[in-house]
Each structure stands twice: as C-alpha cells, then as structure tokens.
Amino acid sequence: MESTYIETQQISFQDFKNQILEDYRLGRISREMSYLGRREVLTGKAKFGIFGDGKELPQLAMAKVFKDGDFRSGYYRDQTFAFAIGAVTVESFFAQLYADTNIEREPASAGRQMNGHYATRSLNEDGSWKDLTKQKNISSDISPTAGQMPRLLGLALASKVYKTVQFEGSEKFSNKGNEVAFGTIGDASTAEGHFWETLNAACALQVPMITSIWDDGYGISVPTHNQRAKADIAEMLSGFQRKEGENQGCEIIQVKAWDYPSLLDAYARAEHFARTESVPVVVHVIEVTQPQGHSTSGSHERYKNEDRLKWEGEFDGLLKFREWILDYSIEIEGNEQQLATLEELEAIESEAKKFVKDGQKKAWESYQKTITDLKSSVLPLVESLKTQSADVAAELEKFNAVISIAKKDIFHLIRKSLLVSRANQTMERQNLQTKYEEIYVVEKDNYSSHLYSQSEWKATNVQEIAPIFSDASETVDGRVVVRNNFDKIFEKYPQTLIFGEDAGNIGDVNQGLEGLQEKYGELRIADTGIREATILGQGIGMAMRGLRPIAEIQYLDYILYCLQGMSDDLATVQYRTRGGQKAPLIIRTRGHRLEGIWHSGSPMAGILNLSKGILVLVPRNLTKAAGFYNTMLQADEPALIIECLNGYRLKEKQPDNIGEFTVPVGKIEVTKDGRDVTLVTYGSTWRLVMEAAQELEKIGISAEVIDIQSLIPFDLSHEISESVKKTNRLVIIDEDVEGGASAFILQQILEKQKAFRYLDSDPLTISAENHRPPYASDGDYFSKPSVDDMVEKVYALFTETNPTKFPKI
Secondary structure (H helix, E strand, O other), X not given: OOOOHHHHOOXXXXXXXXXXXXXXXXXXXXXXXXXXXXXXXXXXXXXXXXXXXXXXXXXXXXXHOOOOOOEEEOOOOOHHHXXXXXXOOHHHHHHHHOOOOOOOOOOOOOOOOOOOOOOOOOEOOOOXXXXXXXXXXXXXXXXXXXXXXXXHHHHHHHHHHHOOOOOOOHHHOOOOOOOOEEEEEEHHHHHOHHHHHHHHHHHHHOOOEEEEEEOOOEEOOEEHHXXXXXXXXXXXXXXXXXXXXXXXXXXXXXXXXXXXHHHHHHHHHXXXXXXXXXXXXXEEXXXXXXXXXXXXXXXXXXXXXXXXXXXXHHOXXXXXXXXXXXXXXXXXXXXXXXXXXXXXXXXXXXXXXXXXXXXXXXXXXXXXXXXXXXXXXXXXXXXXXXXXXXXXXXXXXXXXXXXXXXXXXXXXXXXXXXXXXXXXXXXXXXHXXXXXXXXXXXXXHHHHOOOOOOOOOOHHHOOOOOOOXXXXXXXXXXXXXXXXXXXXXXXXXXXXXXXXXXXXXXXXXXXXXXOHHHHHOOOOEEEOOOOHHHHHHHHHHHHHOOOXXXXXXXXXXXXXXXXXXXXXXXXXXXXXXXXXXXXXXXXXXXXXXXXXXXXXXXXXXXXXXXXXXXXXXXXXXXXXXXXXXXXXXXXXXXEEEEEEHHHOOOEEEOOOOOOOOOOOOXXXXXXXXXXXXXXXXXXXXHHHHHHHHHHHHHOOOOEEEEEOOEEEOOOOOOHHHHHHHHHOXXXXXXXXXXXXXXXXXXXXXXXXXXXXXXXXOOOEXXXXXXXXXXXXXXXXXXXXXXHHHHHHHHHHHHHHHOOOOOOOO
C-alpha cells in the first residue's frame, strides 16, 4: 500500500520552514492572479471572470496529499489547487481568461471554456492514452452546479476495480488501485440532488473519495440557511458518518478555511482514510471568505452586510496565515527559531505581484500576437481592393475605428469586403477569397474540432465483420443472442464491466445478462441502487480512467434522469478539452413500442439535440445490438445503444461468430428493395414498416424500406438519397412526437444529402401523437404509427398523383 502524507512527514525545521514559506508564496501568487484577473475583465480585456480567492489555504493543504495517479473532479474555484500541483501556470491562467485558442498556451480547453475550468491532458496528440499514473490528473471541469459529482463517483470506483482487475496496459491507469479521487463543490451546490446521490452511492460502495465543500456562507447572494434544511452541512450529513465495525458510510471532517495547521491535519487524515481504508471522506471547510465576491458580474456588497464584510476582511485566509507565520516560534537546542520576519513576507508578496504581472503580460502579448499576425496577413489584401470599391473602403474605415480588434472583427471585414465586391471578380479579390478559405479552416478547427473522436480508434474506422450464419446456426430468443454476446465480451475484454438496476443477480429484467454475474463476479456484473444520474457518472469516471464500462439504464424513459450528465459532461468531454480527454462509455438501455406513459417513450429529439458528441445507435433487433457493442468496444467514443424492448422474446438466428461480428456506425441497411417510395425508419418500428410494405405491395405500391440503424452518425455514404433518386418519394416513419427525430432525419436527407432534387411528391413524416402513449396495446395502436396508419398515408401520396389508379380510400 502506498504511504500517505501522515506517514511521510519526518522533516527538519528548515524543510518545514521552506514548505511553509513556499505555501505562502503560492497562496500570494494565486491571490494576485485573482486580483489582476478581475481587473483584466473590468478593463475590457477579457469577457468574464470567476476566481478562487479566499480558498487558497484549504487548496494548498489538499494539494499536499494529491499524488501522481490521483484524479480531481471539481468546479470553477480551484485555481490555487491547480497551480499548486502544476496543472496551471500564471500564463495559462490568463490565456484561458483571454480565450486563447492555442493548445500549448491554454492546455485545459484551448480557449473553449470560461476561466476557472481546469483539465490535465490524459491523451497524446494522436488520441492514445498517456501514463496517468505518472501525472496528477484533473478531469475537465463543467459549470453546472454539482454536475461534477456523478463523474467523481466513477473516478473513485475505478481504483476499487483496479485492485482486482488487470489487463494489458492497465499499469498506465492505476497502481494497484491506490489512487484517490478528490471532488470539490461550493457549499450552496450541496442543495443539488447530484451531491446527495453521489455521496449516498459512494458510502454504499465504499470508494476512495474525498469531497471538499467550500463553505463561504452564500450561493451567489442566497445565504446558506435558505439553501438547506440546516445551515451546517456537516450536521446534516451526520447520519452518513460510519460506525465502527460497519462497512458503510463515510468520515466527516470539519475545519476552518483560515486555520492552516488544522487544514494540514484535516487533509492528512482524509487522505489516510481514503487511501488506506477505501473510505469516502467529506471535508467541510467552513468560514471561507470570498474577497472579490462571486464573479465579475456583480458586487457582493449588494447582499453582504457591514458586519459580514468586516469579518471577511479580518478572517481572510492569507491574512491569518501571515499572522500565524509571524507568531510562530519554537525552541530548538536552546535557540528560538522563527519562520519568517515581516520583511521576508513583504518581499514574498512583492515578488508574487511582479511574478503574476509578468506572466499576465506574456499571456496577453502571445494572445495579441495571434490576432496581430492574422490582421497583418489579411489587411493588405483588403487594402488592395479599396481602390476598386468604395464599399470596401467604407468597411475598412469602420474596421480601423474599432479600438480592440478581435478575430471576429477581422473575419467580418473579409466577409463584408467579399460581399460588397462580388461584382468585381479581380485577381485582388480572388487573393482575398483564397486567404479567407485558408484562415477559415484554421479557425473552424480552433472552435469546432473534436466533438467526436479524431483518432484512429474512432467508431467509423472499426472494420465491419458480417455475422456468419450456417445450417447449424441456432434459432433462439433475442435475449439469448445479446446474453451470449456479452459473455464473449466479458471473456475477451477484462477491462469491460456492466452495472445498473437489476443488472447483476437476476441478469437484468429481460435476462440479457443471465448467469454472467455468477461467472464473472459482482465487481464486473454489478447491481446498483435506483440512481440513474450516478449510474451514468459512474461510467463516465471509470471510462476516463481506462476501463470500458457499460452503464445500464433500465428503460429509455429513464434516460431523462441522465440527460443533464450526458449533455453537459459526457457529450462534451473531447470537445471541451480539444482532444485532451475522452470517456468511451457505452450506455445500454431498452425501449420503443411498449405500453404505458413511463415505459414506452421515445424521447429521441431531446437525446439527438442535447447529446451531440455521443453516438446514438438504434438497432432493430438484438443481433444488431450485439454487433454494435462489439463495434463500440473497439472504438474510443461514447455511445448510447437502445435495444428493442419488445425484441427479447422474438426469435433470431444466432450468428456463428458471436462476440466477433460488428455493425458499422453511420451505415443504413436496405431491408426491402422497392421502386415507388422510400420508407425510412429505425428501431422497433421497423417491423411494422416491413409489414406495411408488404401490404402496400398487394395494392400495387413497391416500397423500399431502409433501416437507419445509426442516428448519430447518420448515413455517412448518403445511401438514402440514392434510394430517393430511384423512387422519387420519401416517407419517414418514426415513433417520436411530430417534429421530433423525424425533423432531424428529414433535415439530414433533404439538406445534407440534397435528396429534394429527386422528389415528385412532398416528403411525408408519419410520427406519434404529441402525448405519451397510454397503457396497453390499444394505447400503442392509437398513439404511435400503426401498420394501418402507414399503409393509408403512403397510399394517399399515390392517390394525389394518380387518383385513377389509386382511388381515395
């Protein structure tokens, strides 16, 4: 077992003194960063600022017990911690404030995130994993309050998994599970459900997790007593305190933010509990001050009274630390030893101020040089046009009047110049057009890359392996196909694990995991509590640490509990780090065409619109679903796989190469050839569409049926447009509400694939009613597209064009 801070603190007085003064230096630098950062915003050089002033001492104490291999999942107040562990420099701090898109200068997000959102780079430039045990790790921060908590659970749980699970390359992710996951959260955000759900799960699972609560008494302007049932969160959490001899609960430590020696002791004890006993710990840091208020958006004088402001001035952590250093003395071998004189501390303060100013200046100059170089490359080309166009000259005059030039101003000048000079196709204009196209590619990459993987392991690169069938292929229930495929997966990939409600002991509610917990153990095939948000977060955190989790959400309707985490966290991981981190989580769920308001939903429009960055795969049967699992476990992207809930008892032929065959993402399948109309659908509705197509054949309409299979990505080869080119008619049949997923599908086919060119009739969408389906089979029939609906509405297209041959029904 790796030693902890408590066990390694046998040092000389001189070393002790050096550590104290270094902490004071780091704290002063961080405070000056906050002060200067605020001024940069208020003078117009940056857009918005939110800083960590007042939290310096507890974060310095936390940094001391944070080791290589450990992970942090926090929020936007932790600049001192990030600075102390070397994840942030003064230059990168200000580069983020200015939104510098240079990845070397702003490695956390390349200017994509507001300041205060930190991340270390887990990936090499090619998207391969770094050795995470050789660095201190920060999982990329997000702004939604408490949104960082579910992921924290997974980061901690990964350590517990790695105590048992090893595989080729696992040494890059864990040193036998000795890592601790550190979480940070503002006191007011503990009112959020994600906080309680995460802590509850951590206490049940007994994972090495330390959660720090920075308690400054307010949630922006709302005082703590209006946030929760009790003002003291530690008192509220007292029921979570573990009892001696019980393997449940957590440790709770309360400590004052300005009490430096107590902070060192608190975090040393917290680390010892978490690292040696795998016990979650809550460190409630009270009496935190916030010298500059919440953010640059307002002043805390508006809501704090004079007594509170006076107290904050007196109990500022750095001020109290300064007093403690000056008051400290100890007798060693008859000589009184002090830590520092007033003059020495004043020198540290002066040096800190200069150090920060120099770093800020360097960051600003580097950022400005990018814009200046861009301007220098463009302006002469625009200048060369002004003699040919008075309108271009006018645009130049407007541009030159702008005081602070940004990239958008330069691009606006180019685009307006090209617009107003469109009638003069001169060489000078062509040169400007060429330059625009050149620099647009660069900025497109700066601001829009890495929504999906750009590595060699992206899902679209996975080789297609067709299922093999023979006379010996057995016909079984669909659930048996997916179960046997999972069996092969867990045998082949020791880093793969699955967890969810009822997923373990009973083998999931539809028996798709039957018997697998007994075979592979409770760690890899695990039951969870009813807590969808943290089932998702559990998967995100473990995926960030090199495991291949499959998070099971029992029904598609319950995905709504996860949608915030899917949208704000999982979908944006690669994007918001510009390829610096990834979380290739597979979300397994089931749905479509069942019965009842909360068990038959199809919220595809919400999923599609809110989860760009996650692949959305909609297999029509369990064999297709199995192939998608095999594909995604070879890829490095997150995916949602929606199994057909009404398919588990339907018979399918099991492929002979179970566990090996793959289904390509972004590829449609034509499941019935036709000449007259193209019917596009997906999931369980496909069976009804096939039935409708057979009925249409009987009345003289030859329908081609296309199973989309993959909504994101969508038909990368534009095969649907080729079908429409042949049939000249398009019908989209979808069980989502009108304007839901069908609107997305229509936009992709008509706009992206330009299939409108081939249409002889208006495109038609056949969707569900705008309410949720009522209970029982009749509820499905009357609220979602039935075979009768499909036949009649498709037939009506032909009645319109040829009423003689197809008289009105």
